[in-house]
Amino acid sequence: MQLEQSPVKRQIHELKVAATLKHIEKVKQFVVSIAEKLEFSPIEMFQIELVVDEAYANAADHGSECSREKEVHIKCIIEGEKLIIIIKDFGGKPFNPDFFERIADKKTWGVGGRGIKIIKEIMDEVMYFFVTGQSTTLYMVKQKRAEGEEGAGSSPSPVIALPFSLDDIPPIPT
Amino acid sequence: MVLLNDNSIGSVNCDVSVAEQINKLTKELEAARKESGALMNACALLNTTLDLQKLLEIILQQSAVLTSAEASSLALIDQKTDELCFEVVVGEKKDILKEIRLPKGTGIIGWVSLKGEPLLIEDVSKDSRFYQKVDEKSQFKTTSILCVPLKTKDGTIGALEVLNKVEGEKFDSNDQSLLMALASQAAMAIENARLYKSVLEERNKIVSIVNSMGDGIIVTNENFDIVLTNPASEAAFGDKASSFEDVFKLKIILSELSQLKSDTTFDLVLMKPENTILSNKMTVLRGADNEITGSIVSMRNITDLKHRENIRAQFTSMMNYKISDQIQRLRESLKNNEISSDGVKCIAESIEEKVNKLIQFSEMESGPLRLDRSLGSIGPVIDSALESVRDKYAFKRIKLNTVCESDVYGMDVEVDRDRIKTILCLLLNNCIKYVSSEGRVDVKIANVSEMLEITVKDDGIGIKEEVLPKLLDKQYHLENVLNSSEASLSLAYIKHVVEAHGGTIKINSEVGKGTEVIITMPKFIH
Structure with a gap:
C-alpha cells in the first residue's frame, strides 16, 4: 500500500524525533511550517499548534514515557485544502480515548486529561489506531475553510470554558 | 509443325504425368495448409x-x-x-x-x-x-x-x-x-x-458469506490494496465523499499493517466524524513459498460494549473523586473550626449516599448476590424499614399507611432480612422524592399463592410511559447518575436483590396519579 499512489495529489512530510518533551517546539514548528502552506487563519494556526502540543505530549509522555530510546514519528500531509497530521508513538500502550473525552466534561480534578477533548473539538477527523505492544497512531485532519465558513473548532469550545463546578456537594453549613 | 518420335512421345507422357502429380500434390498440400x-x-x-x-x-x-x-x-x-x-x-x-x-x-x-x-x-x-x-x-x-x-x-x-x-x-x-x-x-x-x-461460483459463495457477516471484512492483495470488502466494513468507514478504496485513513491503516507482516490484533477508535470503536484482527495469507499473498482484516464493532464500560469507569471515577473531595473539605473545615455538628452530619450523609451507590454498583457488577438467608417472620423486617423512614415522612407530612394482616405479619419467610429491609427503605425513600407534601404512600404485605408480595403505592407525580421500560435497567440509571446528583441506582439494585431471591418486580405508573411497585418472591428456598 503506497500512500503516494493515488489520483489525489498529496505532499507528504515526515519528522522523526526521540520521545522527549524537549522536542515539542521542534515538532510544533515542523507542523506549523507545513500548515502555513495552506494559509490557515491565525486562529486556525493557533488551534493546530494547540492540537500538536496536546497530541505530541500524549505520544511522548504517556505513550513512550519520555524514553529517549523510543521515537515519535510525525507525518504531515497536504491533500488539497486538507492538512492531515499523523503522530505515531511506539509505546504500544492502548487506552480508551473515548473515556478520556467523556470524562473531560465532568472532570474537575487534577491536571491534564482534556487533550483528547480539545483535539476532537478542533479537528475535523480524529482516529486512534492501537497495535498493542507496538504502536499508537493518532490520525487527524483539519480542513481549511473559506472565510466565515463554520467548521470544527470555530465555535467557542466548552473545554476552554473551564473550570466546571460540582453540582452535588451541599453547601457546608457553618 | 513439330514431329515427335516415340521416345520423345514417351518423354512427354512422362512429363505430363509428373506435372499432374505435382499439380495434385500441390493441391493436396494447399488443402492441407488450409x-x-x-x-x-x-x-x-x-x-x-x-x-x-x-x-x-x-x-x-x-x-x-x-x-x-x-x-x-x-x-x-x-x-x-x-x-x-x-x-x-x-x-x-x-x-x-x-x-x-x-x-x-x-x-x-x-x-x-x-x-x-x-x-x-x-x-x-x-x-x-x-x-x-x-x-x-x-x-x-x-x-x-x-x-x-x-x-x-x-x-x-x-x-x-x-x-x-x-x-x-x-x-x-x-x-x-x-x-x-x-x-x-x-x-x-x-x-x-x-x-x-x-471458481467463480466459489468466489460468489465466499462473497455472499462475507457480505452476510456482521463483522467488517476487508481482503487485500499482496500489496495491501483492497480486493474485497463487505457492507459492515464499508459502514464503519462510511465516507460519502469518496469511494471506499479511496478513504485515506483506511489507506493509512493498511499501510501500517503492511509493515507488520504478521498476524496482528489492533483497535481502532474512530472518534470523528464517526463514533465507532472497532476491535480487529489481521490474518496474513501466505503462498507455497511462505511469501505474502494478501491479508484478511476482520473488524468487530464494539462501540456499545465500550460505551457501557466507559459509563461504569466514569461512574466509579466520579464517585471516588467526589467522596475524597468531600472528605478533604470536611478535614479543612474541621481544622479551621469552620463547621458545625449539623454541617458534619450533612456531609457525612452525602458521603454515605455515595458510598451506598458504590456498594450497590459493585454488588450489581459482581454477578448474582450471595444472600444471607435466615428463617423468621416478615413483620419485624417491615417494621424496621418503616421505622427508619418515619421521621422523613413526618417531616414532609406524607401519610404512610401499612396493610399487613396478623397472620401475614407472623408469616415465616426464608430471606436475606437485611437486604429486604434495604430495598424496602430504598423504595420508601424514592416515594418521598416524588410524593408531594400531604401525599400518601401505602405499603401492603400479603401472602399470595405461597409467595411473599410487597406492594408500595404512592400518589406522587408518576412516571412517563416512555421511561417505564428503562426503569429497571442498570445502564439507564448509571448514565442518569453521571448527569444528575439526584439520580440513584436504587430501582436497578432492588431488581437485583429481588431476582437473587427468585422473585420479580413490576412497576405500574400513570403521570399525575402515582406509582405502584409490586415485588413478588418465594417465601422459602425450593
Missing part, C-alpha cells in the same frame, strides 16, 4: 473465452466450418445424472436441441461418449444406434454423422458430432483427424471453462 490454418484458427478461438456457453458455440461453429458440415452438435455428460445433455447446436433449431437429454449410451453420440472412440457413419438409416427422435424434435434430416469423443485427462466428458457433409459429399478419415484434433483442444478448453465457472 485445413491446418483453419484448425489453428479454431484452436486460437477456443482460447478467447472462459464463458462455457460462448465456448461451446465456438466449438460447434468451428467444427462445422472445419469439416464442411451442414450442422454440428455437442453433448456433455451430466455428472450428477449420467445423462447426455445437448448443450448447443449450430443452426436454426439450436433452442430445441438444447432441451434434449439422452440416457447414457443412447444414439450415436451416446455410443461415442460411452466408448470414447470416434465413429463415422455414411448412412445413419442403416445404423441401429442412430436415435431418430432427435431428428424428429429438431426437424433436421440427418444422413451422415462424424462423431468424436471429448476427452480430458480424467476421461470422456462428452462427444462432438458433425452432420451431413455439404453438397452431398461424404465425411472421410481426413475430416475425422481434423475433428479429433479440434475435439482434443475443445475438451481442454471446456474443462478450463468449467473450472473457471466453479
Whole structure:
C-alpha cells in the first residue's frame, strides 16, 4: 500500500524525533511550517499548534514515557485544502480515548486529561489506531475553510470554558 | 509443325504425368495448409473465452466450418445424472436441441461418449444406434454423422458430432483427424471453462458469506490494496465523499499493517466524524513459498460494549473523586473550626449516599448476590424499614399507611432480612422524592399463592410511559447518575436483590396519579 499512489495529489512530510518533551517546539514548528502552506487563519494556526502540543505530549509522555530510546514519528500531509497530521508513538500502550473525552466534561480534578477533548473539538477527523505492544497512531485532519465558513473548532469550545463546578456537594453549613 | 518420335512421345507422357502429380500434390498440400490454418484458427478461438456457453458455440461453429458440415452438435455428460445433455447446436433449431437429454449410451453420440472412440457413419438409416427422435424434435434430416469423443485427462466428458457433409459429399478419415484434433483442444478448453465457472461460483459463495457477516471484512492483495470488502466494513468507514478504496485513513491503516507482516490484533477508535470503536484482527495469507499473498482484516464493532464500560469507569471515577473531595473539605473545615455538628452530619450523609451507590454498583457488577438467608417472620423486617423512614415522612407530612394482616405479619419467610429491609427503605425513600407534601404512600404485605408480595403505592407525580421500560435497567440509571446528583441506582439494585431471591418486580405508573411497585418472591428456598 503506497500512500503516494493515488489520483489525489498529496505532499507528504515526515519528522522523526526521540520521545522527549524537549522536542515539542521542534515538532510544533515542523507542523506549523507545513500548515502555513495552506494559509490557515491565525486562529486556525493557533488551534493546530494547540492540537500538536496536546497530541505530541500524549505520544511522548504517556505513550513512550519520555524514553529517549523510543521515537515519535510525525507525518504531515497536504491533500488539497486538507492538512492531515499523523503522530505515531511506539509505546504500544492502548487506552480508551473515548473515556478520556467523556470524562473531560465532568472532570474537575487534577491536571491534564482534556487533550483528547480539545483535539476532537478542533479537528475535523480524529482516529486512534492501537497495535498493542507496538504502536499508537493518532490520525487527524483539519480542513481549511473559506472565510466565515463554520467548521470544527470555530465555535467557542466548552473545554476552554473551564473550570466546571460540582453540582452535588451541599453547601457546608457553618 | 513439330514431329515427335516415340521416345520423345514417351518423354512427354512422362512429363505430363509428373506435372499432374505435382499439380495434385500441390493441391493436396494447399488443402492441407488450409485445413491446418483453419484448425489453428479454431484452436486460437477456443482460447478467447472462459464463458462455457460462448465456448461451446465456438466449438460447434468451428467444427462445422472445419469439416464442411451442414450442422454440428455437442453433448456433455451430466455428472450428477449420467445423462447426455445437448448443450448447443449450430443452426436454426439450436433452442430445441438444447432441451434434449439422452440416457447414457443412447444414439450415436451416446455410443461415442460411452466408448470414447470416434465413429463415422455414411448412412445413419442403416445404423441401429442412430436415435431418430432427435431428428424428429429438431426437424433436421440427418444422413451422415462424424462423431468424436471429448476427452480430458480424467476421461470422456462428452462427444462432438458433425452432420451431413455439404453438397452431398461424404465425411472421410481426413475430416475425422481434423475433428479429433479440434475435439482434443475443445475438451481442454471446456474443462478450463468449467473450472473457471466453479471458481467463480466459489468466489460468489465466499462473497455472499462475507457480505452476510456482521463483522467488517476487508481482503487485500499482496500489496495491501483492497480486493474485497463487505457492507459492515464499508459502514464503519462510511465516507460519502469518496469511494471506499479511496478513504485515506483506511489507506493509512493498511499501510501500517503492511509493515507488520504478521498476524496482528489492533483497535481502532474512530472518534470523528464517526463514533465507532472497532476491535480487529489481521490474518496474513501466505503462498507455497511462505511469501505474502494478501491479508484478511476482520473488524468487530464494539462501540456499545465500550460505551457501557466507559459509563461504569466514569461512574466509579466520579464517585471516588467526589467522596475524597468531600472528605478533604470536611478535614479543612474541621481544622479551621469552620463547621458545625449539623454541617458534619450533612456531609457525612452525602458521603454515605455515595458510598451506598458504590456498594450497590459493585454488588450489581459482581454477578448474582450471595444472600444471607435466615428463617423468621416478615413483620419485624417491615417494621424496621418503616421505622427508619418515619421521621422523613413526618417531616414532609406524607401519610404512610401499612396493610399487613396478623397472620401475614407472623408469616415465616426464608430471606436475606437485611437486604429486604434495604430495598424496602430504598423504595420508601424514592416515594418521598416524588410524593408531594400531604401525599400518601401505602405499603401492603400479603401472602399470595405461597409467595411473599410487597406492594408500595404512592400518589406522587408518576412516571412517563416512555421511561417505564428503562426503569429497571442498570445502564439507564448509571448514565442518569453521571448527569444528575439526584439520580440513584436504587430501582436497578432492588431488581437485583429481588431476582437473587427468585422473585420479580413490576412497576405500574400513570403521570399525575402515582406509582405502584409490586415485588413478588418465594417465601422459602425450593
